[in-house]
Structures are given as structure tokens and as C-alpha cells.
Amino acid sequence: MQLDISNDSLPVYEALASDVRLNIIRLLSKNKMNIKDLAKALNISSAIVTKHINKLETAGLIKTERIPGKSGLQRISILKVDQINIEFPQKIYHSFENYESSIPVGHFVDYKVSPTCGLATTSHFIGEVDEPKYFMDSERMDAGILWFTKGFVDYKTPNLLKPKEKLEQIEISFEISSEFPFTNNEWPSDISFSLNGIDLGTWTSPGDFGDARGKYTPTWWPTNINQYGLLKTLRITKDNGTYIDGDPLSSINISDFKNIEDIWDFKIEVKADAEHVGGVTLFGSGFGNHDQNIVFKVYYS
The missing domain is CATH 1.10.10.10 (Winged helix-like DNA-binding domain superfamily/Winged helix DNA-binding domain)
Structure with a gap:
């Protein structure tokens, strides 16, 4: 819960x-x-x-x-409940300007996934579940949720920084959980993140949550499968490394992105050799407990 x-x-x-x-x-x-x-x-x-x-x-x-x-x-x-997570508001004051973009979960540009897997809009499943080929269905652009056991999805968003603007910090937030054939609140999964080919680190999702219905999950969605995830924020700082919700994830700093390109390339992955291959569920707008897509923020001075 x-x-x-x-x-x-x-x-x-x-x-x-x-x-x-x-x-x-x-x-x-x-x-x-x-x-x-x-x-x-x-x-x-x-x-x-x-x-x-x-x-x-x-x-x-x-x-x-x-x-x-x-x-x-x-x-x-x-x-009914075996654990409770409490989300506090983030109280972080930035003196920097920022660019923000919202990436729907179905707007990935590349993928490689293994069953169990699938996608759905807020009104219906896209194609057949457990068939990876439907990740290339044109309807995927309207997906509000997707899930897979191992593999990756890759997103791209434009780098809006102008030549004289200095990159200070990057934040990426999303609602995420593990993936179990139905639900299992205790189902760890090692989920890795990378940006522009640089490994940001791995976070272990505790489970695939189904003990309570998602706040925004549509009424047609079955009660015995993925209901909601945890809202997580990746933060790449200028000097202090990369964090996920304030917990250290890696030593990657803004300075590691020396040759900033016109596109930010963000990958979410469960590697085949991970200790816990427990899958990924991504909740976008219209699903889960947070009515948002993948939110990408770039802070600059």
C-alpha cells in the first residue's frame, strides 16, 4: 500500500x-x-x-x-497489506531555471522485452499480452502502462539547453514497480538506468503492488494485476553523484556528460544477469497512484 x-x-x-x-x-x-x-x-x-x-x-x-x-x-x-510506503513531498529549492518535458510511457524509440509483457491504453489492452511484437504496434503511442520481465525500453527527448546555458542538474521522475504474472508485493527486481549511454546505477524495486487499487487505474483494469508503483526520482547532481529519492545510486556527476548532444537518451532495463530478474512495470498518465508520465527536468544557470 x-x-x-x-x-x-x-x-x-x-x-x-x-x-x-x-x-x-x-x-x-x-x-x-x-x-x-x-x-x-x-x-x-x-x-x-x-x-x-x-x-x-x-x-x-x-x-x-x-x-x-x-x-x-x-x-x-x-x-490484505504486507507493507506500507509513505511518500513525503519533495522540499527542494532550486535557484536555477529549468526545462521540463513529459514523455508518455508508450513513446519509447527502441525496446527488447521478454514475457510476461504487455501494454494497455486507458480503455483496453494493446494486442495480446505476452507477445513482444505488440510493443511495435502503432497504438503503443497511447499506452498508459507497460510491463516486461527482462530487457529494456529506451526513450529520447530533446536537449533544450541553449549554447550559453550551463547544465547544473538533471531530474527524471516516474512511477515504477516490479512485474509478476499477477501481483506480488514481495518480488524484488534489479532495475538499471542509463542516460546517453552512461550507467547511472541499479535500484531494487521491492515488489509488484496489488494490495490496493491504483488511484487513477481505470475501472476496466482487472483487480488481480499491477495496480500501482512507487514514484521515484533520479537526480544527477553537479558534484555529489546520482541519487534516487535521496539515496546514493552512483558516483556519476553532471561533469561526466562532457559532450552533451541534441538528444537525451534514457534507458530503463532489467538485465538478464541481474541478481533479481523481477521485471518492470511503468505507470503513465491514467494509471497507478500518480497521474503523470516520465517527467524529465534539466536545471541550468
Whole structure:
């Protein structure tokens, strides 16, 4: 589950602000349990347990099912979430001017992918899933999501810097996750990034998230496949290396881009020899939790 610090996330924070509810989560992490068994384990009444269960269910942390029991239907509680990521706003003040471009996820200029793989617009799948040839379908330009197990997609965007403008920093942000045939919140994938042929480093995605529906994921999209990713920002600095969300990724600096060309060439890849070959899912506008494409920012003075 991915949260932010908006009011939309308050039900989850409120649900976690209770010793009793935290104990319920710990118990449900081991077994599915009914109200009576939870009440016995916690040494409180079934009525109180029911109130706490309702709060956790409203927050989307658990789900309940009614199944036949000895004395009629019984309510079984099941934990839905195995991890929570909280996104804080980036508070970075730049004294530089910048150029910004937005690259739709389907606007790659080259690719080599292996199944499981596929693409979709906000209204339908493009061709057949697990058929790499559809990555060359003309409809790919309208794709709002794509996924593959190993290989790469390569994007290009114009370098808008003028001759007298000095490059100070580059930021590239995108919503991304691993790729599992359905979903798996614990499915690591080593995803590598390069810019103009220079290796920026490798980040390990923790999983392919399906514990909650993506905020912008269209209604027709199946509930049992990729729902949302994590919003990540690559930052190539002038002197301090390359970071991903503030964590060091490599020693690559702006000075390593000595011969800046007219085009920025950005590649996202899962290498065949990676320790964790867990795939990539890229979420663009109309999918996931962030209604954006790949955003490329160049800061200059």
C-alpha cells in the first residue's frame, strides 16, 4: 500500500493509531481469524473487536469474508497489506531555471522485452499480452502502462539547453514497480538506468503492488494485476553523484556528460544477469497512484 500525507490517507493513519488494532494486525499476519478467536486472544469482548475490525476494514488494511460455521455464518478477517510506503513531498529549492518535458510511457524509440509483457491504453489492452511484437504496434503511442520481465525500453527527448546555458542538474521522475504474472508485493527486481549511454546505477524495486487499487487505474483494469508503483526520482547532481529519492545510486556527476548532444537518451532495463530478474512495470498518465508520465527536468544557470 502506498500512502502520502494528504487527507485521503488519514483513515489508514487513524486505524494504525491503536494498540489493539496493531495487535489484531500482528495476529492476522499469522492466521485468518474470526471475531470470537480474536476476542479470546486479546481478552476483550467480541463487540469491541468488531468495532476495531470495522476500522481496519474501512482503511483497506484487512478484508472480511463470511463462511459457514457450526452456528451459521462466521466473519473471518484476513490481512490484505504486507507493507506500507509513505511518500513525503519533495522540499527542494532550486535557484536555477529549468526545462521540463513529459514523455508518455508508450513513446519509447527502441525496446527488447521478454514475457510476461504487455501494454494497455486507458480503455483496453494493446494486442495480446505476452507477445513482444505488440510493443511495435502503432497504438503503443497511447499506452498508459507497460510491463516486461527482462530487457529494456529506451526513450529520447530533446536537449533544450541553449549554447550559453550551463547544465547544473538533471531530474527524471516516474512511477515504477516490479512485474509478476499477477501481483506480488514481495518480488524484488534489479532495475538499471542509463542516460546517453552512461550507467547511472541499479535500484531494487521491492515488489509488484496489488494490495490496493491504483488511484487513477481505470475501472476496466482487472483487480488481480499491477495496480500501482512507487514514484521515484533520479537526480544527477553537479558534484555529489546520482541519487534516487535521496539515496546514493552512483558516483556519476553532471561533469561526466562532457559532450552533451541534441538528444537525451534514457534507458530503463532489467538485465538478464541481474541478481533479481523481477521485471518492470511503468505507470503513465491514467494509471497507478500518480497521474503523470516520465517527467524529465534539466536545471541550468
